Amino acid sequence: QKEVEQNSGPLSVPEGAIASLNCTYSDRGSQSFFWYRQYSGKSPELIMSIYSNGDKEDGRFTAQLNKASQYVSLLIRDSQPSDSATYLCAVIPSSGSARQLTFGSGTQLTVLP
Amino acid sequence: DGGITQSPKYLFRKEGQNVTLSCEQNLNHDAMYWYRQDPGQGLRLIYYSQIVNDFQKGDIAEGYSVSREKKESFPLTVTSAQKNPTAFYLCASSRQQYGYTFGSGTRLTVV
Numbered sequence: 033q034k035e036v037e038q039n040s041g042p043l044s045v046p047e048g049a050i051a052s053l054n055c056t057y058s059d060r061g062s063q064s065f066f067w068y069r070q071y072s073g074k075s076p077e078l079i080m081s082i083y084s085n086g087d088k089e090d091g092r093f094t095a096q097l098n099k100a101s102q103y104v105s106l107l108i109r110d111s112q113p114s115d116s117a118t119y120l121c122a123v124i125p126s127s128g129s130a131r132q133l134t135f136g137s138g139t140q141l142t143v144l145p
Numbered sequence: 146d147g148g149i150t151q152s153p154k155y156l157f158r159k160e161g162q163n164v165t166l167s168c169e170q171n172l173n174h175d176a177m178y179w180y181r182q183d184p185g186q187g188l189r190l191i192y193y194s195q196i197v198n199d200f201q202k203g204d205i206a207e208g209y210s211v212s213r214e215k216k217e218s219f220p221l222t223v224t225s226a227q228k229n230p231t232a233f234y235l236c237a238s239s240r241q242q243y244g245y246t247f248g249s250g251t252r253l254t255v256v
Contacts, residue, residue, distance in 0.1 A: 066244040075235055075247040076188075120187065122244070132178060132203070133245060137187035 035059060036123050038136035046144050051108040053119050053139050058102070061126030065097055065104045066133065068120040076120055080106060111143040147172045151236050151248035157256045158223065158230060166221045166251045168236035177219040178245065181205060182233045191234075194219055223253065231255050 038055050045051045053067075064083055068076035080095040082088045082104065088095045094107040104123075108115055121136040149170040158164045170177065176195050180188040190203030194213040208227025213219055223230045231254050237245035 064244075068244075075250045076245075078244045078246070081244050132190055132193050133239075135180075135188040 034136075035125065035134045036121055036136040038119075038121050038139045040137060041140040042142055043139055044142045044144055045111050047111060047113060049111050049143075051111045051115065051141055051143070053106040053108075053121075053141065054103060055105065055121030055136055056103045057121075057123045057125075057134075059123070059125040060099075060102060062099075062123045063126065064124040065095070066122040067093075067095060067104075067106045068122060068135075069115075070118045070120060070138065072117075108141075111141075113143045113145050116142050149236060149238055149246055149248035151234075151251050153251060154249065156251055156253045158253060159256060161225045163222055163224050164253070166223070166234055166236075166253070168219045168221065168248055169217055170219075170236075170238045170246075170248075171217060172238055172240070172246060173216070174238035174240050174246070175216070176239045177213070178237045178239070179203075179209070179211065179219070179221045180235045180237065182235060188235065191221065 036057050067080040069079050070076040080093055082095040082097045085097050085099055092109045096105045118138040118140045120138045122133040152167045178193045179191040182188050189205050191209050192211040194200035197216050200211050200213050210222045234251045236248040239245045
């Protein structure tokens with residue numbers, strides 16, 4: 033079982049719709065969760081972080097965390113073509129002594145004009 | 146402005162040659178990391194360092210080496226022992242339990 037799993041997609045949504053991206057993780061003790069956006073050929077950019085159960089909103093982005101079910105999701109409201117990118121879910125697991133992130137393989141999102 | 150600088154942006158390696166990728170940060174972060182990304186794949190951890198003069202192997206360290214002589218610098222050497230080095234290499238740094246800040250990456254190609 034992969035430590036962090038995402039649907040690889042591609043996920044296509046029309047402009048103005050809500051895009052929903054999901055991620056599950058295997059380490060129940062994980063405490064820190066992140067969403068990165070990566071445009072083709074570029075490096076990942078941190079867009080959301082969440083540490084406690086519930087929702088966290090930042091502009092058009094909402095991160096949702098459910099530790100009991102071990103999933104974290106990212107909602108993008110009013111999706112724009114500029115949101116087309118690969119979205120990486122990342123988790124800091126409870127195991128080990130370092131703060132290394134474990135990444136999912138990413139979900140490719142396309143927003144259609 | 147604070148950030149992470151990776152150089153070069155593009156690098157070409159001949160068979161049997163060692164090459165070094167540079168990573169410098171001025172964010173005053175303690176921890177630094179090297180990841181490899183292959184097309185359509187996620188990020189895989191090569192090496193990481195939490196403090197100066199100390200570093201640990203990640204999941205795919207074979208064929209790579211690093212040093213951490215200064216807090217700001219964490220260079221990665223891709224040795225001839227790495228048989229399939231063509232990839233996108235990303236350096237990152239972090240503070241405590243916060244997310245990483247990534248450099249712009251180095252794209253390495255074997256010629």
